[in-house]
Amino acid sequence: MSAVWPHLPILQVIIPLFGALLAGFARRAGPAFAIALVVSWLMPLCAGAMLWQVLASGPISYHLGSWAPPWGIEYRVDVLNAFVLVLVSIIGAVIMPFARRSVAFEIEEGQRAWFYCMYLLCLTGLLGITITGDAFNAFVFLEISSLSTYVLIALGRDRRALLAAFQYLIMGTIGATFYVVGVGLLYLVTGSLNMVDIAARLGPTWADNSRAIIAALAFVTVGVSLKLALFPLHVWLPNAYAYAPSWATAFLSATATKVAIYLLVRFLFSIFGVAIDLRGLPVAAIIVALSLAAMFVASLIAVFQSNVSRMLAYSSVAQIGYITLGIGFVNLAGLTGGLVHIVNHALMKAALFLAVGAIFFRVRTVRLSELAGIGRKMPITMAAFTVACFGLVGTPGTSGFISKWYLALGALEKGWWIVVFLIVGSSLIALVYVGRVLELAWLREPSKAIADASDPPLSMLLPLMLLAAATIYFGFDTEWTAGIASMAAKDLLGGLR
Amino acid sequence: MMETLAAALSHYNYVITIFLMMIGLYIVVVRGNMVKKLIGLSIFQTSVYLLYIAPGKIIGGTAPIIDPAFKLYSNPLPHVLILTAIVVGMATLALGLALVVRINEAYGTIEEDEIFERDRET
Numbered sequence: 001m002s003a004v005w006p007h008l009p010i011l012q013v014i015i016p017l018f019g020a021l022l023a024g025f026a027r028r029a030g031p032a033f034a035i036a037l038v039v040s041w042l043m044p045l046c047a048g049a050m051l052w053q054v055l056a057s058g059p060i061s062y063h064l065g066s067w068a069p070p071w072g073i074e075y076r077v078d079v080l081n082a083f084v085l086v087l088v089s090i091i092g093a094v095i096m097p098f099a100r101r102s103v104a105f106e107i108e109e110g111q112r113a114w115f116y117c118m119y120l121l122c123l124t125g126l127l128g129i130t131i132t133g134d135a136f137n138a139f140v141f142l143e144i145s146s147l148s149t150y151v152l153i154a155l156g157r158d159r160r161a162l163l164a165a166f167q168y169l170i171m172g173t174i175g176a177t178f179y180v181v182g183v184g185l186l187y188l189v190t191g192s193l194n195m196v197d198i199a200a201r202l203g204p205t206w207a208d209n210s211r212a213i214i215a216a217l218a219f220v221t222v223g224v225s226l227k228l229a230l231f232p233l234h235v236w237l238p239n240a241y242a243y244a245p246s247w248a249t250a251f252l253s254a255t256a257t258k259v260a261i262y263l264l265v266r267f268l269f270s271i272f273g274v275a276i277d278l279r280g281l282p283v284a285a286i287i288v289a290l291s292l293a294a295m296f297v298a299s300l301i302a303v304f305q306s307n308v309s310r311m312l313a314y315s316s317v318a319q320i321g322y323i324t325l326g327i328g329f330v331n332l333a334g335l336t337g338g339l340v341h342i343v344n345h346a347l348m349k350a351a352l353f354l355a356v357g358a359i360f361f362r363v364r365t366v367r368l369s370e371l372a373g374i375g376r377k378m379p380i381t382m383a384a385f386t387v388a389c390f391g392l393v394g395t396p397g398t399s400g401f402i403s404k405w406y407l408a409l410g411a412l413e414k415g416w417w418i419v420v421f422l423i424v425g426s427s428l429i430a431l432v433y434v435g436r437v438l439e440l441a442w443l444r445e446p447s448k449a450i451a452d453a454s455d456p457p458l459s460m461l462l463p464l465m466l467l468a469a470a471t472i473y474f475g476f477d478t479e480w481t482a483g484i485a486s487m488a489a490k491d492l493l494g495g496l497r
Numbered sequence: 498m499m500e501t502l503a504a505a506l507s508h509y510n511y512v513i514t515i516f517l518m519m520i521g522l523y524i525v526v527v528r529g530n531m532v533k534k535l536i537g538l539s540i541f542q543t544s545v546y547l548l549y550i551a552p553g554k555i556i557g558g559t560a561p562i563i564d565p566a567f568k569l570y571s572n573p574l575p576h577v578l579i580l581t582a583i584v585v586g587m588a589t590l591a592l593g594l595a596l597v598v599r600i601n602e603a604y605g606t607i608e609e610d611e612i613f614e615r616d617r618e619t
Contacts, residue, residue: 150592154596154599169596177545
């Protein structure tokens with residue numbers, strides 16, 4: 001054990017990578033699932049140990065192949081990293097048991113092993129982006145996770161899944177390429193790819209190269225924003241989430257966009273923020289404006305969706321708006337709110353999409369018009385769904401309330417009263433689209449389409465119930481979510497110029 | 498005016514980079530044919546390779562081999578980075594083309610507007 005201890009950062013990437021290879025070679029669904037399960041359950045231990053280490057003794061710096069940074073690649077884990085790593089790996093671990101039946105139901109026999117292989121590759125990429133301290137390395141991991149995501153989406157049953165995957169491939173590649181252009185400009189200016197080193201070298205050259213640095217900032221921000229689906233760069237997301245296999249949707253909605261948000265935060269605060277006066281540039285103002293637009297436009301579109309998956313996908317765009325809103329505030333309460341909403345939204349959206357997956361598993365449809373009375377037929381599934389819905393709206397007593405509370409505090413600290421009203425207002429719209437589903441599910445007589453539906457088997461119910469319970473639990477005990485988020489936010493803001 | 502022109506000419510590698518970038522993006526946005534879209538995407542990515550590689554070359558510099566005869570070296574790192582980016586670009590293109598093949602099987606066309614029409618019918 002003690003031999004493994006110092007190598008945890010690299011194991012975070014190596015284990016899922018080899019798991020993916022094994023799952024690919026296994027060829028059959030059963031063994032591939034077993035490998036995916038073991039890997040998914042190992043990852044939170046790994047990430048948790050690192051978080052514990054970081055909280056106890058400060059950032060971990062791991063030098064790949066013992067090449068010292070800035071020449072070698074450095075994996076650097078601080079509170080923010082460890083926080084996101086724990087989130088991604090726990091989501092993977094919790095929802096993994098759900099996959100076996102769901103995947104067996106939705107994906108053809110011959111492709112199931114590849115599904116798990118792609119999931120593990122995607123996990124590799126996401127964990128890699130989060131842990132690496134090297135800007136170019138992050139691009140490589142970004143592409144690993146993206147390429148496997150395209151395949152995951154294309155494995156959906158509907159032929160529109162292929163189209164959604166293709167459109168995401170185009171948008172995603174443009175986003176990633178923008179990111180490389182930005183990193184390239186930074187490399188030209190500083191001669192370094194190590195994030196800490198770039199931050200240190202960027203400041204002194206600001207006076208001579210301000211135009212190139214601003215161009216780099218713009219390229220990176222736009223590129224990463226495409227990946228995290230910041231309004232109006234979100235157009236790939238609704239189709240991708242609606243037509244992907246249900247389990248893949250639950251996993252991606254909870255992790256992929258969150259990791260991209262982490263990358264944005266890392267660049268804005270730890271690299272550009274340290275070197276140049278970020279508050280003197282209109283970046284934050286643009287992000288706030290787009291976030292507010294996302295909160296309203298995407299929520300309004302969600303109200304008019306007839307397909308529950310699409311509705312939740314648009315709601316994701318709106319919820320990402322809350323997260324980026326907190327980032328745009330650039331103050332402690334706001335940033336804490338944004339970071340804590342990363343966790344809360346991941347838990348809630350994973351629960352919601354799992355519930356949708358369970359409904360699809362039983363009744364083969366997620367069209368709203370055919371789901372009347374589903375609450376009476378699948379009470380436990382819909383109870384979890386309802387709890388997560390309340391979290392989405394931000395009712396007190398759920399974790400969603402905590403994030404919005406911090407966001408409102410952040411807005412007040414800035415003196416932006418109107419934004420507080422806007423946060424409440426968009427929550428009311430969320431109540432409308434969520435209310436439509438809940439009313440239909442609980443208060444109507446069961447329709448014919450769902451006559452013989454019942455709750456899914458335990459392996460699917462358990463993850464769902466766990467996530468719903470977490471939504472309530474983190475509404476009361478905020479030490480692990482808001483506490484660590486605020487530590488990370490303090491770190492990030494402390495480094496700001 | 499003349500100064501700008503002279504500056505552009507002396508930095509012709511960056512001008513070409515931006516030119517390729519714009520052409521690539523334009524094709525991706527304007528063309529409805531999926532294969533053409535992928536070609537545009539490929540051109541767009543290629544421009545980035547140039548953005549990295551060109552500044553790595555120092556005029557009169559040699560490969561970074563330690564030898565008392567050489568004093569001036571070109572920077573090898575951008576080339577190595579772009580080797581990775583080329584692999585990534587190739588993987589993206591291959592996956593994109595595979596998707597196009599599957600789309601053609603499922604829809605019988607690879608023109609975007611026709612596909613949308615077929616989806617609307619069902």
